[in-house]
Amino acid sequence: MSKIISIHSFRGGTGKSNTTANISAILASQGLRVGVIDTDIQSPGIHVLFGFSEDEMKYSLNDYLWGKCNIEDAAYEVTRSLGGNISGSIYLIPSSIKAGEIARVLREGYDVGLLNDGFHELVEALDLDVLMIDTHPGLNEETLLSVAISDALAVIMRPDQQDYQGTSVTVEVARKLNVPRLVIVVNKTPLVYDFEQVRSQVEQLYSAEVAAVMPHSDEMMALASAGVFVLRYPDHEMTRLYRQIAQKLMS
Amino acid sequence: MGGIFDRLQDDLDARNNKKGLSPVDLLDMPQDLADLINQIIRRNGMKLEDVAQNLNQSIEKAEQTLDKLVEKGYIRRVKVKQEVWYKAQFGRKADKVVSDNIWSKLDNIFKDEQV
Numbered sequence: 001m002s003k004i005i006s007i008h009s010f011r012g013g014t015g016k017s018n019t020t021a022n023i024s025a026i027l028a029s030q031g032l033r034v035g036v037i038d039t040d041i042q043s044p045g046i047h048v049l050f051g052f053s054e055d056e057m058k059y060s061l062n063d064y065l066w067g068k069c070n071i072e073d074a075a076y077e078v079t080r081s082l083g084g085n086i087s088g089s090i091y092l093i094p095s096s097i098k099a100g101e102i103a104r105v106l107r108e109g110y111d112v113g114l115l116n117d118g119f120h121e122l123v124e125a126l127d128l129d130v131l132m133i134d135t136h137p138g139l140n141e142e143t144l145l146s147v148a149i150s151d152a153l154a155v156i157m158r159p160d161q162q163d164y165q166g167t168s169v170t171v172e173v174a175r176k177l178n179v180p181r182l183v184i185v186v187n188k189t190p191l192v193y194d195f196e197q198v199r200s201q202v203e204q205l206y207s208a209e210v211a212a213v214m215p216h217s218d219e220m221m222a223l224a225s226a227g228v229f230v231l232r233y234p235d236h237e238m239t240r241l242y243r244q245i246a247q248k249l250m251s
Numbered sequence: 252m253g254g255i256f257d258r259l260q261d262d263l264d265a266r267n268n269k270k271g272l273s274p275v276d277l278l279d280m281p282q283d284l285a286d287l288i289n290q291i292i293r294r295n296g297m298k299l300e301d302v303a304q305n306l307n308q309s310i311e312k313a314e315q316t317l318d319k320l321v322e323k324g325y326i327r328r329v330k331v332k333q334e335v336w337y338k339a340q341f342g343r344k345a346d347k348v349v350s351d352n353i354w355s356k357l358d359n360i361f362k363d364e365q366v
Contacts, residue, residue, distance in 0.1 A: 112274065113341035120295040141344045144274035149293050176278055177289055 002123045004131045005249050006150040010166025012043075012137040014156040015187040018220070018229065019245070020134040021049040023154075025228045026246040028079065028088035032129040035075065035122050037061065037093040039115070039146055040136040041105050044095035048225050050078040052092055060096040064118055065110040071118040072125040084231030091126055112141050119149060130250075138166075139173065147174055152181035152249045154211060158188045159198055164205070171206045183211035183248050190216055211248040212241040271342030272325045287316070288339065291326060296338040 007020040020036060028034045038046045038061065047057075059074040075091040082090065096102065123131050133146040147153055155170050157163040167184065174182050184206060186198055195213045202210050217238050220229055230239040274292075277285045290305055291297050297305070303313035317337055320326045327340040 109344035111341065112344050113271075113339065116292060116295065116339065116341060139275075141274050144277065145292070148274055148277060148289055173278065176282070176285065178286060 002128050002130065003151045003250065004119065004123070004133065004149055005152045005154070006133040006135055006146045007154050007156065008135045008143060008147065008170060009137050009156040009163075010139075010170045011157075011163055014137070014158055014163065015214075016137065016156050017046040017049060017134050018225070019154065019156055019185060019187070019242075020132050021046060021228050022230045022239075022242045023246045023249065024090055024130075024132050025082065025084070025086065025230050026243055027130050027132075027250070028086045028090045029084070029230075030088065032088045033091075033127060034088060035091045035093065035126055035128045035131045036134065037119070037122065037131065038095045038134050039142045040134060041095045041142065042102060042136055044097055044102075045225075046134045047092060047094040047097070049228055050090070050092050051081050051227065052076060052078055052094060054097050057094055057096070060094050060101070061118075062096040062101045062105060065105075065114055067114075070125075071121050075122065075126060082228060082231055084228075084234070086231075088129075091128070093122065112145060115142060116145055116149065119146075139169070144173070144177070147179060148177045150179055152183070153179045154183050154185050154245065154249060155208075156185045156187050157202075159186055159190070159193060159202075168206065171208060181249065181251075183209050183245070185211050185245055186213045188216045189213050209248070211245040214238060214241050270324070271340045273342055273344075276325075288320070288325060291337055292339045296329065296331070296336040298334060298336055302337065 007016050009016045024034045024036050036046065038044045041061065056076065059069040061074055063069045064071045064074050071093070075093050077089060078092045079086050079089045119131060122128065133150070135143045135146050153174050155167055155174070157167040171182065184202055186202055189195060189198060199210045199213050215238070219233060219236065220238060223229055223232060230242050233239055272288070277289060280288070287302070287306065299310060299314055299317065302317060303310045306313055306316070308316070317326065321328060324340055326337050329336050329338050
């Protein structure tokens with residue numbers, strides 16, 4: 001039975017795309033067929049982490065939403081280009097990075113039903129074990145749809161007062177939409193913090209499980225989206241924590 | 252008074268949804284109605300029997316509920332291999348209402364780009 005997992009945050013810059021890419025790589029390393037769809041149509045970016053360039057993008061999610069292609073035509077296998085020991089597969093469905101196409105989405109909108117059909121068709125057409133959805137921060141149609149159809153949702157936050165408030169909105173929405181599995185990931189935690197205290201505070205505040213409290217990492221910052229962290233640093237503590245998140249989302 | 256059908260009737264009477272469903276609608280619906288539509292979205296369609304079972308209702312009562320939702324444009328009937336399925340009827344994501352000047356300026360900027 002395939003799973004749909006959404007990675008979301010209320011605010012930008014929390015590490016959502018990085019988390020999506022790293023968890024996808026971990027699941028694919030376990031032999032699973034993983035699809036990664038970038039529904040952040042207004043500010044796409046996850047393709048960079050997979051080393052996928054605009055030149056290779058014949059079709060994108062935008063083309064599917066405008067009826068120019070089937071959703072599977074906009075899926076690209078990126079497994080080999082990632083290196084590392086991946087026994088499964090990763091298929092990336094990018095959103096267009098062309099400014100004119102982003103403007104067109106903003107101007108004309110799109111058929112939300114097509115997006116929903118696309119999620120389900122992808123799982124079938126590519127025989128996916130997992131579909132990972134990288135969402136736009138905050139709440140909009142594609143975010144709410146992604147959350148509504150997900151079997152599991154990871155809400156990413158930083159230990160920051162603005163994030164605390166926004167996360168409570170997201171958690172409330174996820175509960176209203178009856179997401180079967182909800183976990184919170186606290187990311188970019190300053191090393192001077194007491195991690196156990198952060199975990200217990202967040203769990204108490206949202207009555208939800210914290211899948212991991214991730215430290216701020218200089219190695220992650222230095223990698224600067226030029227690759228997938230867990231494949232570059234398989235023995236790093238962050239990689240262990242990403243495995244823990246993946247396991248909790250799949251359980 | 253009670254049960255999903257009565258609450259649904261009241262709620263639908265108060266709504267005039269010509270443009271189809273938006274995921275945002277799920278947030279301000281009564282919980283049982285949101286749950287039903289959410290199930291239909293999550294499974295990408297449900298048969299009448301599955302809805303009746305899900306609601307713990309008779310087939311007739313469940314059909315009445317679904318008819319109301321079809322009437323209001325939240326869901327639609329589709330035929331899949333001779334069977335009737337009920338699927339969410341999403342509307343188009345609304346265009347942004349902004350000044351035309353913005354679009355013409357963007358058009359000028361992107362005029363050389365193939366769209």
